[in-house]
Amino acid sequence: MAIEKDVHHWMLRKMLLSRRFEEAIKAAYMEGKSPRFNMADGPIPGEMHLSNGQEPCAVGVCAHLTDHDVVTATHRPHHIAIAKGVDLKGMAAEIFGKTTGLSGGRGGHMHLFDQAVNFSCSGIIGEGMGPAVGAALGRRLAGDEGIAVSFIGEGAANQGAFHESLNLAAVWNVGVVFVIEDNAWGISVSKRSSTAVASNAERAVAYGMPGVRVEGNDPEAIYSAAGEAVERARSGGGPSLLELSTVRLEGHFMGDAEQYRPREEMDGLSQNDPIPRYSESLAERGLLSAEDQENMEREAQDAVDEAMAYARESALPEVHEAYQCVFA
Amino acid sequence: MTAQATQGTASQRLTIARSMATAIAGEMRADERVVVMGEDIAALGGVFGNCQGLLDEFGAERVRDTPISETAFIGAAVGMASVGLRPIVELMFVDFFGVCMDAIYNLAAKNCYFSGGQTPIPMVLMTSVGGGYGDAGQHSQCLYGTFAHLPGMKVVVPSDAYDAKGLLVAAIRDPNPVVFMYHKALQGMGWLGTEKGTVVDVPDDSYTVDLGKAAIKRPGSDVSLVGFGRTLHVALAAADALAMEGVSAEVIDLRSLVPLDKETLLGSVQKTGRMVVIDDDYLSFGVSGELIATVCDGAFSSLRAAPARIAHPDVPIPFSPSLERPLLPNVEQVVAAARQQMETR
Ligand SMILES: Cc1ncc(C[n+]2csc(CCOP(=O)(O)OP(=O)(O)O)c2C)c(N)n1
Numbered sequence: 192m193a194i195e196k197d198v199h200h201w202m203l204r205k206m207l208l209s210r211r212f213e214e215a216i217k218a219a220y221m222e223g224k225s226p227r228f229n230m231a232d233g234p235i236p237g238e239m240h241l242s243n244g245q246e247p248c249a250v251g252v253c254a255h256l257t258d259h260d261v262v263t264a265t266h267r268p269h270h271i272a273i274a275k276g277v278d279l280k281g282m283a284a285e286i287f288g289k290t291t292g293l294s295g296g297r298g299g300h301m302h303l304f305d306q307a308v309n310f311s312c313s314g315i316i317g318e319g320m321g322p323a324v325g326a327a328l329g330r331r332l333a334g335d336e337g338i339a340v341s342f343i344g345e346g347a348a349n350q351g352a353f354h355e356s357l358n359l360a361a362v363w364n365v366g367v368v369f370v371i372e373d374n375a376w377g378i379s380v381s382k383r384s385s386t387a388v389a390s391n392a393e394r395a396v397a398y399g400m401p402g403v404r405v406e407g408n409d410p411e412a413i414y415s416a417a418g419e420a421v422e423r424a425r426s427g428g429g430p431s432l433l434e435l436s437t438v439r440l441e442g443h444f445m446g447d448a449e450q451y452r453p454r455e456e457m458d459g460l461s462q463n464d465p466i467p468r469y470s471e472s473l474a475e476r477g478l479l480s481a482e483d484q485e486n487m488e489r490e491a492q493d494a495v496d497e498a499m500a501y502a503r504e505s506a507l508p509e510v511h512e513a514y515q516c517v518f519a
Numbered sequence: 520m521t522a523q524a525t526q527g528t529a530s531q532r533l534t535i536a537r538s539m540a541t542a543i544a545g546e547m548r549a550d551e552r553v554v555v556m557g558e559d560i561a562a563l564g565g566v567f568g569n570c571q572g573l574l575d576e577f578g579a580e581r582v583r584d585t586p587i588s589e590t591a592f593i594g595a596a597v598g599m600a601s602v603g604l605r606p607i608v609e610l611m612f613v614d615f616f617g618v619c620m621d622a623i624y625n626l627a628a629k630n631c632y633f634s635g636g637q638t639p640i641p642m643v644l645m646t647s648v649g650g651g652y653g654d655a656g657q658h659s660q661c662l663y664g665t666f667a668h669l670p671g672m673k674v675v676v677p678s679d680a681y682d683a684k685g686l687l688v689a690a691i692r693d694p695n696p697v698v699f700m701y702h703k704a705l706q707g708m709g710w711l712g713t714e715k716g717t718v719v720d721v722p723d724d725s726y727t728v729d730l731g732k733a734a735i736k737r738p739g740s741d742v743s744l745v746g747f748g749r750t751l752h753v754a755l756a757a758a759d760a761l762a763m764e765g766v767s768a769e770v771i772d773l774r775s776l777v778p779l780d781k782e783t784l785l786g787s788v789q790k791t792g793r794m795v796v797i798d799d800d801y802l803s804f805g806v807s808g809e810l811i812a813t814v815c816d817g818a819f820s821s822l823r824a825a826p827a828r829i830a831h832p833d834v835p836i837p838f839s840p841s842l843e844r845p846l847l848p849n850v851e852q853v854v855a856a857a858r859q860q861m862e863t864r
Contacts, residue, residue, distance in 0.1 A: 228710050229652075236653025236840055288653070288839030299655040299838025314657040315615060316587050349586035351618065377587055379563035385586035446710055451562040507841035517834050 194411055196478050200487070202254055202410045203473065206246040206466050207491040209270040212279065213241050215499050216269070216286060220445055228446050234287055234503070237299060242270040244408070244440035247465045248372045249274035251413025251435075252340060255421040261326035261339040263319030264312035266301045267372075271342050272312070277305040283498040289505035296508045297516065317343060317350035320369065324356050327365035327424070338366035338424040345434070346377025348391040357398040357432065366424030368417070369432045374439035379451040395432040402432040408465045438463050533721040534707020536568030538680035539645070542687035543570065543607060545725040547577050550605060553691060556583035556592060557609025557645070566611055567647050567706050589619035593644070597626045600642040605691060610646040613700065614657050616665070627696040628671030642697075643690045648676075649702040649749055649799060651847055652711055656835035659843075661748075663798065664805030666698050667776040673697040673730050674776040678705065678751035679717045682774055685728025693730060702748040714752050731778035735787065739769035742793040742857045745784065745810060747773040750797035750848055757797075757853035766861055776806060784810065785817040792823035793860040797848050802830040824863040827856040 216235065223233030230236060242249070245267070253274035256262065264271040272282055278293065285292030286300045293305055301314035309326075313319055323341035330337030347353055348371055360367045371391050375382045388394060395402025401423070405416045413435055420431035440460050442449045449457065473479035533541065547553045555573060557565070561584040564571035574582045585592040589610060596606040610616060616623065623644065631639045650659025667674045673695055677683035683701065690697035705717045736751065737758055746754035751772045758768035769787050773780065788794050794814055796807040807828035814826055829848045837843050 229712050230654075230710050231652035231712055231840075237838065238654055238658065285838075288841065292839075296839030296842060297656075297835075297837045299653065301655055301657065302838070314655070315618065317618070346587045349588045351588070351590050377558075378566070379559045380584045380586070384584065508839055510842065510845045513834055513837050513842040513846055514832070 194414060198254055198414070199473055199478050200483065202250040202414065203470060203479070204487050204491065205250045205274045206410070206469070207487055208279075208494060209246045209249065209273045210243060210466055211491045211495040212273060212283075212498070213243050213269055215495050217241060217445065219499065230446065235300075239300060239445040240267040240443065241441040241445065242267050244438040244463070244465065245372050245374060246270045247408050247410040247413055247469070248342070248370065248435045248437050251410045252368070252370055252417040254414055255418055256340065258308045259335070259337045261309040261323065261330070261337065262342065263323045263339070264310070264342045265316075265319065265344060265347070266312070266314045267344065268301070268303055268312035272303050272305070272310055275310045276308045277303060277310050278307070279494055279498040280501040281305065283502035284505050287502040287505070288507065289502055290508040290512065291501070291505040295512055295516070297513075317347040317352035319343065320352050320356035321359075323367050323369075324360045324363070324365055327360070327367040328363055331365060336425050338368065338421065340368045340370060342370045342372060344377060345371050345373040345375070345382050345386065345391060346380070347371070348394065349386060357395070357400065357430070360430035361398045361400050364429040366427070367430045368420045368424055369430065370417070371432070371434040372437050373434050374437050376439055376443065376452070378443045390434060392432060392434045400430050400432060402434070404434045404436070406436045408435070408437045410465070410469055438465070440464065528722045528724045530720040530722045532718055533680045534568070534713065534718050535677060535680045535683040535701060536571070536706050536708060538684040538721045539569035539687055539701065540564070540571045540573065541721065542684040542691070542725070544573060544576060546688060546691045547573070547581065549725070552603060553605045553607065554581045554583070554599070555607040555609075556585050556596070558585055558587060558611050560584060560609055565609065567701070567703065568708050569645060569701065570609070589615060590622055593619045594622040594626060596642045597622060597630065597640055600640045601630065601638050605641055607643045607645060607691060610644060612658050613646040613648045613662050614660050616662065623672070624669045628669055631695065632671060639694045640696050641694045643687070643699055644696065645699045645701065647703050647706070648700045649704050650836050650843065651704050653838060653840055653843065655838035659836040661700070661800035663700065663776055663800045664809070666700070667806060667809070671696070673778065674700065675730060675774060676700045676702070676748040676776060677774065678748055678772050679719050680707070680721050681719050682728050684721050685726050686730065686774065688725050689727035689730050692727065697730065700748070704749050705752075714749070716752050716755065728774065731775045731780055733774055733780035733783040734772045735769060735783065736772050737768070737770040739767040739791065741767045741791055742795060742860055743769045743771060743787040743791045744795050744797065744853060744857065745771045745773065746797045747776070748799070750799055753797050753848055753850055753853060756850045757857065760850060760854050761857055764858070766857060768857060779813065781813055781817060784813060788814050788818045789821040792821050793857070794826040795853055795856045795860065796826065796828040797853055798828065798830040799848055800831060801833050802828070803833050805830065824860040827860060829853055829856060
């Protein structure tokens, strides 16, 4: 599938936005936590799972989606939220626990909800899969072309919800795409030591749906594979499973010393960044000028600066707000 | 205080994380039926440090990292226990019980009964509880009441490293399923802060702390403050503050929720006539209500004031520190509740 230049630019722009955003979050997260790292301290407490390295998965899939399509994501959600078009200011404010955040500070980084673009995420492994199946059915029963995409990590493919959801989606023949971001690690446990098959795409066979594994952490290859799966979902052809090989450039969460990760793998990480690889490849093919790139970099940085300033300047919620929204 | 004499043995000051690892290692050395498994417990030694060093000493056959498949591996623990092993299994955060509760409450907790006693299930389910560090509503709950409600499992909650080791050794040796709920704020992992009172001398040798035995941590005569896990430390600090006002608070550490040491609880309330329960689990339908009912049943005529409870309000645990922290039971609330109790004679 030949990819239009503006699609390339959209994907690169979103990848840059995600990366600049996470760099800013990473720096803010460490504020107040040094010299002695304490997760409870600083403007952003709690766990922080960065998605640096995994941006191609988010953009290659979300490039095919509209706001109306439903996406469920995981504990590692920022890149997907950004590619789905979640409001960056509201998202930053939520991560800072501010009253202007997407959920008024009630959810935080693992619970980002933006109903306007049909995005949500959740911290329990495999938990978004059932809801994606249901949302896809909901769209079909409403008679529209909307579909659903469920992002998970490769570790989630060993969770019961994975197998139940694939079967249910197949039995109902709903328009859902299951996307596994395979970064080879579930915290300290390698995929190899925890998963009975080398490629989770093989598991699709058991549920009578197409399963495709995409190597290379390459936005173009992901875009192509996702395009077929999304088209199948939209046209009533039913569910598909994609496993996308990707890389976790950071620890599982911030503060993870990663002593379990082989030295050679750690040393190779800086060579394994998909963003420069993609922009260089576009430039070589004459699809990206130096000026384009500069503009994209500046736009990304400006948007991130604006979102971070908004988050920092916003007020923290008042205690009585904790009691709101428990019920509708 | 302990079932076995521990005097005269060497000891070290340990965090709860270290003392749990020591307890498991000691039992694994003494009994080759003891195995341990869970997510990230082998090479990483447990996200909360409770399995540090076990892989090196005992090898991958007895110290198993599992896939993220809680229903399967907790179910497997039930199967292992029913054929003679002594599995210790970890559910990384108690909040994850939703994906695997069936194996816990319909199998581990009921097989002994269903089998007419033929098939006891000697297993330990270790699980981390509690928040206060901004991990939001799927990683910060306590859920003590949820587990204690279900018949057939013992439930213990240590408040310091000494009890953590003694309770864990007792749990491993117990012929029943025991849910060992360790509070993250007490664990002594630097990155989660460290509650000072949890790091205490722990004998090197194995010893047990009886399941179902509360401890009077501080004797007093005016009001009984009842806590466990993190709230024990809130109770102790409140007792210090109350002492400055001339109020003598007795502080009880429940240590076990199931079985519940009613004798110690009732004895204390019969003496003081007043009780404040502190629980960082949700307020309604939980441990705090159960303790008050126990006291109303067993010591009603001694009561001089309606028993009070301080617990987490009935809302999911919010992320924002400005919402989360004020909702956690704190010393001021306990002091105020005790003061109010003192006004009634
Ligand atoms: C049901 C459940 N079990 C365990 C966890 C703890 N946990 C959080 S992230 C994680 C690893 C997930 O690995 P993977 O699905 O591959 O995603 P990645 O973190 O690599 O993005 C684990 C075990 C959880 N959140 N939910």
